[in-house]
Amino acid sequence: MEAVAGAVTDRRLPRGGAGRPLAAWQQGLVWLWAAVCVAAIYREGQHAQLDRHVTNRLRFHAIPVAISVLYHGAPHDYTAFESVAFPFQDVTADIDERIARAVKRPPPAGDPTYYWAADDRGMGDYVIGAFALFGPRAESLYLFYFVVLGASVMLFLADLAWHPLAAALLVFALAAIYTCTRVIPLGNLTLAIFEPGSLYEPRVVELLSYIATLHLALAPFVSDRWSPARRAIVAGQAAVLLACFHARSTVAWELVFVAAAGAACVLWRGVRRGDQAGPPAGRVVLTAAWPLLCVVLGIGLLKAYQHVTYHPRYFQDMGARTVWHNALMGLWVNDHLAGKYQLRVNDRVVIAAVRNFLRESHDPRLTPEWTDSAVLGALGGHSTFNWFIYEKTAKDLYWHIWRGDTRDMLHCYLIDKPREIVDVLVAASSPDRRFTRAIPGLGFRPLAPAPLLLALPGLLLVAAGNVGLTTVTVATLFLFACSLVPGVLFYPVVHTMIGSFATISLAVYAALAQAASIAIRWVWR
Numbered sequence: 001m002e003a004v005a006g007a008v009t010d011r012r013l014p015r016g017g018a019g020r021p022l023a024a025w026q027q028g029l030v031w032l033w034a035a036v037c038v039a040a041i042y043r044e045g046q047h048a049q050l051d052r053h054v055t056n057r058l059r060f061h062a063i064p065v066a067i068s069v070l071y072h073g074a075p076h077d078y079t080a081f082e083s084v085a086f087p088f089q090d091v092t093a094d095i096d097e098r099i100a101r102a103v104k105r106p107p108p109a110g111d112p113t114y115y116w117a118a119d120d121r122g123m124g125d126y127v128i129g130a131f132a133l134f135g136p137r138a139e140s141l142y143l144f145y146f147v148v149l150g151a152s153v154m155l156f157l158a159d160l161a162w163h164p165l166a167a168a169l170l171v172f173a174l175a176a177i178y179t180c181t182r183v184i185p186l187g188n189l190t191l192a193i194f195e196p197g198s199l200y201e202p203r204v205v206e207l208l209s210y211i212a213t214l215h216l217a218l219a220p221f222v223s224d225r226w227s228p229a230r231r232a233i234v235a236g237q238a239a240v241l242l243a244c245f246h247a248r249s250t251v252a253w254e255l256v257f258v259a260a261a262g263a264a265c266v267l268w269r270g271v272r273r274g275d276q277a278g279p280p281a282g283r284v285v286l287t288a289a290w291p292l293l294c295v296v297l298g299i300g301l302l303k304a305y306q307h308v309t310y311h312p313r314y315f316q317d318m319g320a321r322t323v324w325h326n327a328l329m330g331l332w333v334n335d336h337l338a339g340k341y342q343l344r345v346n347d348r349v350v351i352a353a354v355r356n357f358l359r360e361s362h363d364p365r366l367t368p369e370w371t372d373s374a375v376l377g378a379l380g381g382h383s384t385f386n387w388f389i390y391e392k393t394a395k396d397l398y399w400h401i402w403r404g405d406t407r408d409m410l411h412c413y414l415i416d417k418p419r420e421i422v423d424v425l426v427a428a429s430s431p432d433r434r435f436t437r438a439i440p441g442l443g444f445r446p447l448a449p450a451p452l453l454l455a456l457p458g459l460l461l462v463a464a465g466n467v468g469l470t471t472v473t474v475a476t477l478f479l480f481a482c483s484l485v486p487g488v489l490f491y492p493v494v495h496t497m498i499g500s501f502a503t504i505s506l507a508v509y510a511a512l513a514q515a516a517s518i519a520i521r522w523v524w525r
Helices: 002-008 024-047 056-072 082-089 095-104 123-134 139-160 164-181 202-207 210-222 228-247 249-273 281-288 290-309 323-333 335-341 347-360 372-378 387-404 406-429 449-465 470-483 485-489 495-524
Strands: 079-081 113-115
Touching: 024 139, 024 164, 024 449, 056 079, 056 082, 056 095, 056 123, 079 082, 082 095, 082 113, 123 139, 123 228, 139 164, 139 210, 139 228, 164 202, 164 210, 164 449, 164 495, 202 228, 202 249, 202 495, 210 228, 210 249, 210 290, 228 249, 228 290, 249 281, 249 290, 249 470, 249 485, 249 495, 323 335, 323 347, 323 387, 323 406, 323 485, 335 347, 335 387, 335 406, 347 372, 347 387, 387 406, 406 485, 406 495, 449 495, 470 485, 470 495, 485 495
Parallel strands: none
Antiparallel strands: 079 113
């Protein structure tokens, strides 16, 4: 492990209380404890029943696409065969039985194409990877989650296991993810009714990319030496983050944090360089911004890939992610707006609100196809509807509300949504017993014995190594602000705030570590 660390960095620590580099045996313990943490997350996920619930987004879309591509020769354009897709819409049927039947029965000649309408489509690749590695069964989705998480953890360690602060943050982050496994099943704490949660539920994919986000943000600050091996490791971590973004576009808040960290590092290294002799300023910028460059280039490559591989209908009428539709949903937290425009966290209700807006404004875009059966049926491949026109109309309604009800919109975003975010955090910390009866131990409790035990080695690394956490504290506050973006822009519920739960846990462990470090210095001074 020391050889790996030496291959990717010069193992010099920046000034400012970063401590001494970890010895080889200490790095070995960090690797071992990271494996223990991943195993604990796996086991706790099973206890919280996060390994068994396959939500409708996967049933209706991702699984049929994967089966059509892997077992029936469909082109990898994120479509499926209708005869494969439609049986999965019977949500009462056993999922493994449906999967087995769909794999064994080839589609008939001339089988129509099933289109994945108005949603992120990268979860199709997730299911393809899961079925290719572990076979066509629901359990594979859970197992594949830990393949991706384990790969992300290994990339982090291969780059930064020698660094005491980085190693401690990794341990804290894994303990935070463990804490979140006890929160995800509480997705129905609010008025928004969701299906039972799972670790591979698209709404919580940002938890899978959490380690990658921290690694990419931290890496340029640790060392300005970039060997080819280290560049490849960081590029691989960027690929993990972008794969998650491909599966769920709300992961963009993590991209924002990485971009801000990269820009801050460029500024920091430029200021430290000052008038000192050394490499040219351009090289300083290039090395400090390497993770950011990987992400920016990766986004460009991802968009090019989507343009080449997606079925042409996805650029014509089937639409991409429904941004403005979800933004309208989020206005339900303001009583006046919810009552005036009849808005709730419900697709049918929001579609009706958009349709009423068109009717009242005598908009020629309102055509006979704007019925509930046509619009909602398109989400299941049973009808045709132009989702690009719908999103444009939803956007017009959203800004119409801003113009006509500016005071209420300001109240919604500055008071109502922050208050709802606090309410969700409080409710998750002390959940109603009806949510915890089936699964004991649920709730947001980062200081519970199990997650605190997982975080303990990180506390020791910080306390014994005299590692400063002032900068980390500031960065964590910004990370928390970024994690609130999905809840503020759309609607704050447990599943859209899972990154916030993880970041609060991370901050709690960092604060404990700092307190322990101060106490040790005071005792031994």
